[in-house]
Amino acid sequence: MTVDALAAILLIPAISAALLAILPGYKLTAKLNVVAALATFLTSLSLFVIEPTSGQYLLLDDLNKVFIVLTTFVGFTTSVFSASYIHHEIETGRLTPAFLRFYHAMYQMLMFAMNLALIANNIGLMWVAVEMATLTTVLMVGIYRTHEALEAAWKYFILGSVGIALALFGTILVYMAARPVVGEGMDGMVWTVLVKHAAQFDPALLNVAFVFLLLGYGTKVGLAPLHAWLPDAHAEGPTPISAVLSGLLLNVALYALLRFKMMLAVNSVAITPGPLMVTMGLISVIFAALMLYRRRDIKRMFAYSSIEHMGIIVFAFGMGGPLANFAGLLHMTMHSLTKSAIFFAVGHVAQVKGTQKIAEIGGLTATNPALGWGLMLGVIAIVGLPPLGIFMSEFLVVSSTFARAPWLTVFLVLGIIIALGGLFLRIGPVMFGEPKGKTAPAAASYVPMFTHLGLVLMAGIYLPPVLVTGFQNVAKLLG
């Protein structure tokens, strides 16, 4: 068997995880981590050129192509950021070389698990991959071994496990629904087979299954009221992990949810998942927006902002239809890029100032102009001000909703505006207030951050037609 690109996307992270676990010397392994992530990204790009064949276990279609490229790209840029981040952590003694070896191996394991979840053509395999991704991130969140980190990891472990347990129950129910139609054995879990025959499945069973799947994978997406693990996990883990969590892992869980939504859409008798997703999305948006006002920890604040944006994305996909799906997809991409850029900035800010407390950080634009303005640009993007990409995607979400359910837009826009107020209120003093804390220059790598922000800015001004048609195809696929 020749190794095609799909297998390579899995093999590269898996092999490098093993290598990174063995090799000593953090400078070397940090570089190797970057190289491995770059190789995975380049391989994922090759999917556009040479189309590998989908089999019983692995699948490639327009939908997961978008997710894979986004995941491997942010995985690569985060590894670049991570290299400069951990350098500082070693110097201050927060991490020891032994822990770093573990950290790098886990980073690649996480990439492997996320890629597997995205290209699995089997709902059982997808579940195992999501579980594995959860496991690796739990271990990484607890890596500092402080009280807060342990509490966060414990909370994340318990809630994440319950979530994936519920998702497994839903998966079993899907198999039960499929068995009378497609027969026993592997076929009952193969995604492509399921979609083809979903019209004949027992609708009542599918409904119950979807509720479990929504609760289960929804926990991992961070939808309110199942979000409790998310702020802690983001705030207490190493910042590269916060970036990957917000930018990628939430998307992977969402992807799983979308797959099952597509399956239910085929069955005309089963409930339409849309209203459920719209409701949970709106609750998340408004809840997270209100929570932004009382944040004291800068990483937690952006974690709540992630909940808000995941809410918007789930809302858009819940509305469905070509335009809303397109908007949701665009928003997801923009959010991944922007939020990870913000975490890149925040990571260096926290290192320079030696604290994550908003009250103890001040006047960043004066003390560290590049970092400060980079973060400010990120915040401007994330609250949805023009001309950046998130403005465009939010505008699309709102306008497509307005045409179909005007009163829903009231809540959505309200949530977005409340969040804007909250973020600006909190970030104002950090940016332009009296300079506080240490003012040492940051030994930061600005490239990943400004690359992301540049892409977001470009998307806000001009979307390349190739991208538009690509997204339109996916939006059609999502129904």
Added chain:
Amino acid sequence: MSSLQFDIAHLFAGSLVLASFMMLYQDRLYALLNVYALHAGVLALSVAWQAYVQQAPHLYVTALIALVFKAIIIPVALHRIIKRLGIHREIENVIGVGLTMMAGIGLVALSMVVMLRVTPGADALAREDLAFALSVVLLGLLIMVTRRNAVSQVVGFMSLENGLVLAATGAKGMPLVVEISVAFSVLIAFIVIGIFLFRIRERFDSVDVQALDRFRGERR
């Protein structure tokens, strides 16, 4: 399938729910672990019976995992951890035993109503297995939310996971059951025993989750 086969399968699945109930009112950690061992033992019997009835030899592997890993290794290991940490005291419940039992009964009734109503088409064994499995899952969740102690939360999670294995084996011919049970075992072994308890011990001298709760992420 003969009615005797069905009855035996029914008996095992029902016993599992019963064992879940027994966990609800345990107020000592050792006792809770013993009941968990019983729970896992019943699961092993149930899975082995399913393997025999469905003539699916691979399920014997799952049964063996349940017996060796969950019914023997994990309880013994947790016993030793508890002993070493010196925490063999009473478990603090968030709410009283009576209320917990009432809630448990309610959850079982709920799962019966939900599962039996939505699966009229499925064969009787799978139906009842699913209903029982959902009960065990919900009771596991209940144990997790009513306990403050980290060890008993983990035990709750493991009983929940037993319910999932019951559901997976009840669904006839479901692929990847063995893989999934292995994945779960890895999850449990990895996190629970290896890392968390030791780290929690290292830092807090306690495995009471309430001790963790003091360290809110946002205190000034």
